[in-house]
Every structure is written in C-alpha cells, then in structure tokens.
Amino acid sequence: MRIADAPTSDAPIDDAPADEAPDASIPPSDLTARARLRDAAIECFAAEGFTASVRTIAARAGVSAGLIRHHFGSKEALRAECDEAVLAMHRTAKVEGLTSPLSALAQYAEADEYGAMLVYILRSVQDGSPAGAAFIEHMIADALAYSETAVDAGILRPSRDPEGRARLLVTNSIGGLIVQLSLRPEISLADFKAVLHETFEATALPSIELYTHGVFADSTYLDQYLLYIGDPPG
Amino acid sequence: MRIADAPTSDAPIDDAPADEAPDASIPPSDLTARARLRDAAIECFAAEGFTASVRTIAARAGVSAGLIRHHFGSKEALRAECDEAVLAMHRTAKVEGLTSPLSALAQYAEADEYGAMLVYILRSVQDGSPAGAAFIEHMIADALAYSETAVDAGILRPSRDPEGRARLLVTNSIGGLIVQLSLRPEISLADFKAVLHETFEATALPSIELYTHGVFADSTYLDQYLLYIGDPPG
DNA sequence: GTCTATATAATGATAGAC
DNA sequence: GTCTATCATTATATAGAC
Numbered sequence: 001m002r003i004a005d006a007p008t009s010d011a012p013i014d015d016a017p018a019d020e021a022p023d024a025s026i027p028p029s030d031l032t033a034r035a036r037l038r039d040a041a042i043e044c045f046a047a048e049g050f051t052a053s054v055r056t057i058a059a060r061a062g063v064s065a066g067l068i069r070h071h072f073g074s075k076e077a078l079r080a081e082c083d084e085a086v087l088a089m090h091r092t093a094k095v096e097g098l099t100s101p102l103s104a105l106a107q108y109a110e111a112d113e114y115g116a117m118l119v120y121i122l123r124s125v126q127d128g129s130p131a132g133a134a135f136i137e138h139m140i141a142d143a144l145a146y147s148e149t150a151v152d153a154g155i156l157r158p159s160r161d162p163e164g165r166a167r168l169l170v171t172n173s174i175g176g177l178i179v180q181l182s183l184r185p186e187i188s189l190a191d192f193k194a195v196l197h198e199t200f201e202a203t204a205l206p207s208i209e210l211y212t213h214g215v216f217a218d219s220t221y222l223d224q225y226l227l228y229i230g231d232p233p234g
Numbered sequence: 235m236r237i238a239d240a241p242t243s244d245a246p247i248d249d250a251p252a253d254e255a256p257d258a259s260i261p262p263s264d265l266t267a268r269a270r271l272r273d274a275a276i277e278c279f280a281a282e283g284f285t286a287s288v289r290t291i292a293a294r295a296g297v298s299a300g301l302i303r304h305h306f307g308s309k310e311a312l313r314a315e316c317d318e319a320v321l322a323m324h325r326t327a328k329v330e331g332l333t334s335p336l337s338a339l340a341q342y343a344e345a346d347e348y349g350a351m352l353v354y355i356l357r358s359v360q361d362g363s364p365a366g367a368a369f370i371e372h373m374i375a376d377a378l379a380y381s382e383t384a385v386d387a388g389i390l391r392p393s394r395d396p397e398g399r400a401r402l403l404v405t406n407s408i409g410g411l412i413v414q415l416s417l418r419p420e421i422s423l424a425d426f427k428a429v430l431h432e433t434f435e436a437t438a439l440p441s442i443e444l445y446t447h448g449v450f451a452d453s454t455y456l457d458q459y460l461l462y463i464g465d466p467p468g
Numbered sequence: 469g470t471c472t473a474t475a476t477a478a479t480g481a482t483a484g485a486c
Numbered sequence: 487g488t489c490t491a492t493c494a495t496t497a498t499a500t501a502g503a504c
Binding site: 127157167177182212215217 | 363366398405406439453
C-alpha cells in the first residue's frame, strides 16, 4: 500500500480538477501538489523529526513554502494530516504469519511498500505526540489479541498478566528501535532502513533465546516474587 | 551522591572566592552561581528536554540569562558540562545487589539522591546526543560484565551471543522507559519519577515471567533458527 | 559578577501579485 | 494554484553599564 492510497480525503481522484490527470494509474510525480506535500512531509518528518521546517518540506515537494499554508493552513494541520494518513496505513496494514512479537516490526522494516511508515511512527512516539500514543495503544491491543489466540494455540505461554506482558513487549520493542534511531542522529532515512534490517538480524538470536528460555538460570526469582505478592506459584 | 559532589572542576570549594562561604557544609542555595546554573540546567533539561531555553534555566537558578554566557560561553557549552557531570555521576554510582537487568534502573528511579540523573540520561538518549550514546555503551558494558559473573555464578543462563544479549536488554529496557516518558509529554519531573516507580511495579511480574521462562511455549523457534544459521542446537 | 538592552538567525504565519 | 516578499515570534549570542 502506498501512502497516496490511504483512505484520506485528498486522494488525487477526489480533489484534482476534472480537466487534469484523468488517467487511472497515477504515478507519484503526477499527484496533486497537496498530496505531494503531504508525502514529502511524511518523509521529512521521518528523516529529520518534526523539527523539519516547512521550507524543507516544500523544497522536497518541489513547491514553495507558501503553498503549505494555502493547502493546509498551518504546519500543525499538515502534521495532523500526516498522522492521520500513517495511522490509517498502519490500521489497514496486515502482516501475515505473525510468529513472534518482533516479526510484525521486522516485516514493516523489510517491506519497502510501507515506505517511511515505521520510522514515522518511531518519530511520533519519540516526540510524545498524541498520534504516537495512539500507535502504541494500537500495537498493544494487537499484541494482546494475538497473544490470546497464540496462547490458545499452544504457541505462547500463558501469563498471569497478559495485558501487562503485551505492554511490556510492545513498549520495549518500540523503545529499542527508538534507541537505535537516536544513536544515529545524522543518518538518512534510506540508511536507517538498512540499519533496521541489520538490527533485526543482529538481535534475532538473543531475542529468540530470550523469548524461548528467558535469561534466569532457574525460577528462583519468579517463585520469590510470587510469594512476595501472595500469589502461590503453580 | 548529589550533583554538586560530582568530580568536576567547579565545585564550590574549588572556585568560590576565599572570602565567601568558608563553611564546610554548603547547602545547595549557597553554591556559586555557576554551579547553581549547572544544576538548574540539569533539572530543566530533565524536565523539558534540551529545548529548555537559557532564560528558563536562568530563572530557575534565580539569575539572569546573560550570566550563562558569562560563565559557560554558550548554551551548548553549558549542556556539555551537564553531560559531563551526569556522566561522572553515573560512572561513580554503584548499585548494590544487582539481581536482574532491571534492578539497576529501578534503584536509580527509587533513589532520590540521584535526583534527575536517570531522567536526564533518558532525555540524552532520546535526543540523540553523543552523551546519550556514551550512556548506552557504558550500560551495555556494565550489563555484559555483570552477565559474565552471573553466568559463572549460575544465576543467568549462558547465551550464544552474550554481547548481543546485553545490547538487546539494555536498549529495550532504556527504550521502554523513553516510551513511558514520551507518552506523558506534559508531566513534571517529580510526577514522572512517580510514574517510573509505578512502571517498575506494573512491569515487575511480566518482566520476571519473561526473564524466567520467556514467552514461547516450547523451543521450536529457537531450534529452527539455530538450524537456519547452521548452529546445531545443544 | 551580574544585569539590561540589542543584534542576529531561524521559523512559522501572512498578504498580495500573477 | 502557485509564487515572492514580508511580518512576527522566539531563541541564542553579544556588548556594554553598574
């Protein structure tokens, strides 16, 4: 799915004048300036964070900065549309064959058709925007739903706190990627996608080890903690 | 350890004029303006991030903004001194009775004498500064050293990739806290310390479960992955 | 050592020409 | 619809008075 296909109100077919671009298959360069601006903004925000200036965004879209105000009214409104577009893309993005808490993220990172989506989401969370919180909560809900079916299917161990476990795995996984992003402040978007790929490769073995056996040699700490909170081990 | 005790060059005893504050026990309000400015900056940066203005910092220290230039030359130089002070404090901070990858962070969060240190570190990592990278690398080295002794002592399971495991645990743990921070953009420093406390309480059970048994019901995925990379399971 | 006032730079917002 | 030019705001850097 391309960004331009997201179900927002400004798809070219909706607001382009009738005498323009009647062609059904519209390459990205033929998008309306409005749609190009939004796509350029998503890429700039993903690449530089939300401090990217309107002039930078306009330059990337090949138009003037004044057009941003004309089409969106303000930088904030432009960002809101970007949030909405990426959120819609994330909601409709289906990953196939989920096998581990990390595989969904890995699939986003690998799939080029998701473009800057994953990095935009990381920036949103890092930035503390409401959209970032929405992404996190959505992913936690997904992880919880998946874990319930996976527990029933005998793939995952049951937990005494399934929601807490989902929160822990999602916040730590996303947070780990944010740290990777923060460790490379000057990296380009394309290069960071490669870094994400390497990160998933490099952490695959420790992750699978952790998810298979944990890190503790025995269950002493768990037993002690369960006694401490008055929940009998079983 | 208080911030003012960090081994930097501007401790009151070193650069305060001889005719001032000859008392041995110096309360924070009697620190030199330079030291007060640095401490105020650390708190402002922890509370608001590094976009905190020099005016805000000066106001918190009870002096004028021009004094920052007089003492430090620039905001960047002031920040460098803050980085150095927190890094020194972190290096010399010893946590006792390490029992899990999380307990060091939990102890920082609980111990009030560490003040804004942990949050400052989270902000540094989130911000992508070189100091943030230094914090991460230092923590990874610590975690690796600890894990080696803990494996020998039979507390932790051995790993096929001990350094990768240390990186994974540190980046995900720190990242998880950064996500918690990002989910509350408007929170005060004091309130966030309480949130950290609650976070450690809320994630204790899922964390210990994860670190004890992992999440997978069996070792299928690990065995498959080891076959895939040509490393015979054992 | 400390303050006030000002210079400079960057950015978002805005108005009007074409 | 699009551009150029300008304004307003904010933040840091700087200079000089006390």
